[in-house]
Amino acid sequence: MRVNPDMSGDVLAAIWKTQSQENTALQQMSTGKRVNLPSDDPLAAAQMVGNQAQSDRADQYLQNIDSLTSQLQTADTALGSAVTAVTQAITLGVQGSTGTLSDANRQQIAQNLLGIQSQLVQLANTSVGGAYLFGGTATTAPPYTLDSTSPSGVTYNGNSGTNTVKVADGLNLQTNMPGNQLFQNAAGDVFGSLQRLITAMQTGIAADAKSATNDLRTAFDSLTGQRIFYGNAVNQLNSTQTFLQQEQVTLKSQANNLVGADLTKAATDLTKATTAHDAALAAAAKILPTSLLDYLR
Amino acid sequence: MPGLGTSLSIAVQALDANQGALNVTTNNIANVNTPGYSRQVAVLNEAPTFQESGVTFGGGVTLEQFQSIRDELLQLRIYEETGQQGNSQTQMNSLNQIEGIFADPTQGVGGALSAFFNSMSQLSTSPTDNNARQAVLTSANNLANSFHQAVSSLNSIGTGLDQSVPQTVGQINRLTSQIATLNGQVAQMQGLGQEPGTVQDQRDELIRQLSGLLNISVTQTEHGLTLTTANGVPLVVANQSYALQSNANNSVLEHVYSAQGQDITSQIQGGQLGGTIQVRDQVIPQLFTQLNTLASQLATSFNTQHAAGFDASGNAGQNFFTPLPSTTDAAANFGVAITDPRLIAASSDGSAGSNGNLEQLIGLRNQQLPSGANPMDMYANLVLQVGNLGANAQANVTASNLSVQQLTDQRSSVSGVSLDEETTNMIRYQRAYEAGARVVTTVDSMFSTLMAMGVTT
Numbered sequence: 001m002r003v004n005p006d007m008s009g010d011v012l013a014a015i016w017k018t019q020s021q022e023n024t025a026l027q028q029m030s031t032g033k034r035v036n037l038p039s040d041d042p043l044a045a046a047q048m049v050g051n052q053a054q055s056d057r058a059d060q061y062l063q064n065i066d067s068l069t070s071q072l073q074t075a076d077t078a079l080g081s082a083v084t085a086v087t088q089a090i091t092l093g094v095q096g097s098t099g100t101l102s103d104a105n106r107q108q109i110a111q112n113l114l115g116i117q118s119q120l121v122q123l124a125n126t127s128v129g130g131a132y133l134f135g136g137t138a139t140t141a142p143p144y145t146l147d148s149t150s151p152s153g154v155t156y157n158g159n160s161g162t163n164t165v166k167v168a169d170g171l172n173l174q175t176n177m178p179g180n181q182l183f184q185n186a187a188g189d190v191f192g193s194l195q196r197l198i199t200a201m202q203t204g205i206a207a208d209a210k211s212a213t214n215d216l217r218t219a220f221d222s223l224t225g226q227r228i229f230y231g232n233a234v235n236q237l238n239s240t241q242t243f244l245q246q247e248q249v250t251l252k253s254q255a256n257n258l259v260g261a262d263l264t265k266a267a268t269d270l271t272k273a274t275t276a277h278d279a280a281l282a283a284a285a286k287i288l289p290t291s292l293l294d295y296l297r
Numbered sequence: 298m299p300g301l302g303t304s305l306s307i308a309v310q311a312l313d314a315n316q317g318a319l320n321v322t323t324n325n326i327a328n329v330n331t332p333g334y335s336r337q338v339a340v341l342n343e344a345p346t347f348q349e350s351g352v353t354f355g356g357g358v359t360l361e362q363f364q365s366i367r368d369e370l371l372q373l374r375i376y377e378e379t380g381q382q383g384n385s386q387t388q389m390n391s392l393n394q395i396e397g398i399f400a401d402p403t404q405g406v407g408g409a410l411s412a413f414f415n416s417m418s419q420l421s422t423s424p425t426d427n428n429a430r431q432a433v434l435t436s437a438n439n440l441a442n443s444f445h446q447a448v449s450s451l452n453s454i455g456t457g458l459d460q461s462v463p464q465t466v467g468q469i470n471r472l473t474s475q476i477a478t479l480n481g482q483v484a485q486m487q488g489l490g491q492e493p494g495t496v497q498d499q500r501d502e503l504i505r506q507l508s509g510l511l512n513i514s515v516t517q518t519e520h521g522l523t524l525t526t527a528n529g530v531p532l533v534v535a536n537q538s539y540a541l542q543s544n545a546n547n548s549v550l551e552h553v554y555s556a557q558g559q560d561i562t563s564q565i566q567g568g569q570l571g572g573t574i575q576v577r578d579q580v581i582p583q584l585f586t587q588l589n590t591l592a593s594q595l596a597t598s599f600n601t602q603h604a605a606g607f608d609a610s611g612n613a614g615q616n617f618f619t620p621l622p623s624t625t626d627a628a629a630n631f632g633v634a635i636t637d638p639r640l641i642a643a644s645s646d647g648s649a650g651s652n653g654n655l656e657q658l659i660g661l662r663n664q665q666l667p668s669g670a671n672p673m674d675m676y677a678n679l680v681l682q683v684g685n686l687g688a689n690a691q692a693n694v695t696a697s698n699l700s701v702q703q704l705t706d707q708r709s710s711v712s713g714v715s716l717d718e719e720t721t722n723m724i725r726y727q728r729a730y731e732a733g734a735r736v737v738t739t740v741d742s743m744f745s746t747l748m749a750m751g752v753t754t
Contacts, residue, residue, distance in 0.1 A: 004706045005715030006329075013702050037396045039691055042684025045400075049677035052402035053411040060415035067422040131425045131650060139425055139650025163652045165421045166659060175422070292717040296724075 011284045018277035025270035028261035035259035044258040051258060054169075055251045058244050061167050065237045065244070068165060068175055072237070075133045076230040078126040079182070083227065085123070086190060086220045089116045093197050093213030099206035110201035117194055121146055121154060124179050136178035137161030143179045144191075153195035156180050167240050173233060182226045188219030299347075299354055301747070305740045307344075307357035311733035314341055317360040319726040324363075325714045333502025335365040335712035337494055365494030368711045372501055373515055375708060376508035378700040380567035383509035385693035387572030388580075391454060392687040395584070398450045399680045406588070407676045409443035412436045414662045417655055420643060424652040425609070430638035437617070437633045444592055444631040451581055451588075458577040462551040465510055465570045466543040472507045473538040476500055476524065481536025484521035507532075512567025528564040530555040550577065580686060584679065585628070591675045593627035594666040596620065602661060606642030606654025614642025614654070 004010075028034055038045035095101070096109045125142040126133050135143030135158030143158035158179050164172040183190040193215035200208035318339035328334040340363070344356035399405060416436040420429040479500035486493040504524065507513060512527040520535040531539050539556035552562045553570070563578070565571045596618035603614040619632040635641070645653025663671050670678065 002710055002715075004710040005713050005718070006709050009702060009705060009709070013698075037393065037400050037687065038680050038684030039392070039396055039687025040684075042681050042688055045402075045684045046677040046681035048402045049407050049680050050673060053407070053673050056403075056408075056411045056415055057418075060418045064418060064422050067419075071422070129423060129426060131423060135650065137644065137646055137648040137651035137653075139648070159646070159648060161646050161648055161651055161653075163421075163424070163650070164656060165652065166418060166656065172656065292720040296720065 007287055011280070011288065014280040015277065015284065018273055018280050021273035022270060022277055025266050025273055028266040029263060029270065032261055032263070033259050034261040041259070048255065048258050051251055051255050055248060055255070057169070058248050058251065062241060062244050064165055064167050065241050068167065068173070069234060069237050071128050071133065071175065072230050072234050074126060074128050075176075076227065076234065078123045078133070079223070079227045079230065082120055082123045083220070083224055085116050085119050086216065086223060089113055089194055089197065090213060090216050090220060093209060093216055096197070096201050097206050097209040097213055103204065106201050106204055110198055113194065113198045113201060117153060117191075117198065118146060120183075120190065120194070124183060132158070133176060134158065134179035134182060136176070136180075137163060151195065152184065152189060152192040153198070154191045156184065167237065168244060171240060173236060175233065177226060177229050182223065185222055185226070188215065188222035190216070190219040190223055193219045299349055301740055301743055303354075305737065307355075308733050308736035308740060310344060310357040310359065311736070312730060314358045314360045315726045315730040315733060319723065319730070321363050322719045322722045322726065326716065326719050329714040329716060333498050333505065334714065335367045335494065335498050336714045337363045337365050340364050362492045363494060364492055365497065366712050367497070368708065369517070371704060371708050371711065375505060375701070375704045376513060376515060378697055378704055379505055379508045380512045380571075381693070382697035382701050383569040384567050384572040384575075385690050385697055387569045388576055389687070389690035389694050391458060391576040392580070392683070392690050394454050395451065395580070396683055396687050398447055399683050406440070406443045406447055406591075407673070407680070409436070409440040410672055410676060413440045414659055417659050420641070421652040421655045421659065424643045424655065425649050427638055430609070430641050430643075433641055434633060434635070434638050441631050441633055444588065444628045447588060448585075448629045451584060455577055455581045458573045459549075459551050461573055462553065462570065463543040465573065466541050466553060469507065469510050469532075469570070470538075470540040472503050472510070473524065473532045473540065476503045476507065477533045477536050477538035479503065480521040480533060484535065508568065510568045511565050511570040526561065526565065527567065528561065530559070530561055530564075584683065586624070587675065587679050587682070589624040589627040590668055591628070591666075591672060591679075592631040593621040593624045594668055595672050596627070596631060597622070598661055598664070598666055599658065602654070602657050603642050605657070607644040607647045608642045609639035609644075609649045611644070611647045611649070615640060617641070
């Protein structure tokens with residue numbers, strides 16, 4: 001039977017094939033990726049789009065958590081100082097309601113209380129990066145101004161709006177509490193009680209001072225209760241951060257499963273391809289140069 | 298009883314015939330590497346016998362013809378597979394370029410889309426921060442640029458393909474005109490009873506080249522071959538070729554017309570031309586449609602939500618992106634309508650510090666657009682599609698390469714020149730020639746003997 005006398009085509013095809021297998025294995029080992037073009041594995045490449053987006057999103061959530069944590073901690077610290085200031089005011093109020101004080105002493109206490117009032121206003125106007133923390137969503141202007149014509153001694157310029165920020169897929173965290181809810185809610189009014197205490201001290205009506213001090217105590221309880229919001233939010237951010245860091249690890253390993261090269265397999269493939277390539281070359285070297293002419297003299 | 302003269306003339310015939318046969322061997326060896334060459338064999342026949350005194354004597358040998366050894370059916374299969382090979386190779390080359398646009402999930406439209414939504418997420422932590430607002434505008438412009446870049450990359454691949462159409466058509470016309478000439482010669486030689494071997498080899502090789510350029514159908518007639526496109530548009534009939542024409546019609550794309558002026562662009566499916574036209578007219582427009590749908594629906598739904606919010610001055614949101622009501626060229630026209638970062642409608646209650654509308658805008662990331670998928674999934678679909686097309690083309694190239702290789706091997710086993718065979722033949726003819734020459738010397742010496750008979754010494 002006549003066979004194909006020209007082996008060069010087959011030999012070249014075999015050499016090219018083993019060479020391309022070598023290239024593939026080498027590319028996988030050098031890039032560490034199995035999928036370098038979508039056609040290498042279309043489904044994995046498409047899933048990688050989602051994986052990458054999710055991973056970018058997790059990075060962003062972590063950044064969000066960083067900036068929010070500093071805002072929330074600043075707010076919490078400010079409220080901590082406010083709590084201390086109110087405690088001082090209560091102590092002064094208890095002193096002032098005994099009724100055995102001289103006018104001068106009462107006036108002195110009233111002066112101290114006025115100092116506390118302006119300190120509280122200052123704390124309620126705490127800002128981060130030009131944004132006021134306790135003005136609701138009206139963050140561009142100081143939420144509280146001293147106002148002697150107002151029964152509470154202050155005017156609230158903010159609103160009752162709250163913001164939420166996404167810090168994980170499906171987790172929108174409330175990031176602020178408006179000043180009117182913190183300091184002046186239905187359970188207690190820090191500024192109102194303080195103003196009444198100041199007036200009682202100035203006028204010297206011991207009974208008023210006593211009731212104002214009691215109101216201030218209630219307002220104090222309410223303030224410390226509201227403050228827990230910030231502590232909780234920070235805690236929630238911390239645990240979300242841990243979750244996101246774990247998620248990133250999961251996403252990375254998922255990405256690796258999708259498009260990463262199995263290096264052990266790639267190395268084995270490379271060895272196999274090299275062996276096959278050598279064999280093809282050796283066969284070519286043996287077959288191609290021989291013909292009947294070699295044996296004729 | 299034939300004389301010595303007859304022996305001598307038979308011996309000379311033997312010398313002629315074997316020398317002629319050696320010529321065939323020489324020619325085969327010379328063409329061992331010529332593409333499309335079919336080996337020839339010398340057809341030797343007994344010369345007519347003659348009778349004398351009731352005895353029939355052999356009349357020697359004649360070299361009848363040189364016959365090319367070929368398998369016509371195999372040749373047709375080779376044309377067919379070469380067409381498939383040309384098509385898939387062309388598609389794969391273009392698709393590899395297209396894949397490059399969508400290969401890296403951190404880059405391109407996908408990466409920019411992701412970064413855009415993330416920049417809004419960053420802004421939501423401090424809605425009054427002007428730097429964060431500027432960052433949103435910057436990433437929105439990056440998104441627009443990545444749309445434009447994808448469009449221009451696809452366009453330039455399409456333009457490259459489009460420019461190759463007239464070149465390929467020119468190549469086709471050159472080939473068909475050469476084939477027609479050779480086809481006429483083959484028919485003429487066959488009419489005269491001559492063996493058209495060499496001419497036929499040249500013609501078949503040109504047809505093979507032609508079949509790599511477009512899908513053809515080959516029919517054998519008494520006037521030679523008739524070549525048509527797969528849909529029956531004549532290319533070569535007898536010694537007449539019909540040139541295709543390419544022309545940019547009212548759109549910017551090159552169309553292909555038959556010699557009769559019929560637009561056959563969409564009928565051409567095989568070969569390099571078919572592959573070019575398929576990628577240009579089907580694959581790229583399909584990708585454009587998806588990019589445009591994404592761009593238009595994203596801009597529209599984003600603008601709608603944006604208008605529901607309030608900017609940093611408390612005014613209702615304007616268009617954030619340039620409105621793209623139609624999907625035509627939406628990706629190319631995708632643009633950011635605002636330049637002042639304060640105009641980003643982050644607020645839902647009119648206060649500058651509110652991020653309520655931002656949250657809604659970020660939520661669009663996971664919301665279905667009218668197309669039925671969210672923006673990221675639409676993009677992932679695009680990547681999937683490009684990948685599948687590339688992978689299919691790759692598989693087709695591998696398969697058609699293998700087929701062509703096998704068929705070529707098969708053809709070679711019939712028509713290929715074997716040096717071993719030729720060497721063997723060479724020795725056979727050489728020995729026969731030597732023996733014939735010996736007969737001549739022997740007859741010569743017999744003549745001498747005969748002449749000497751009359752001379753006394």
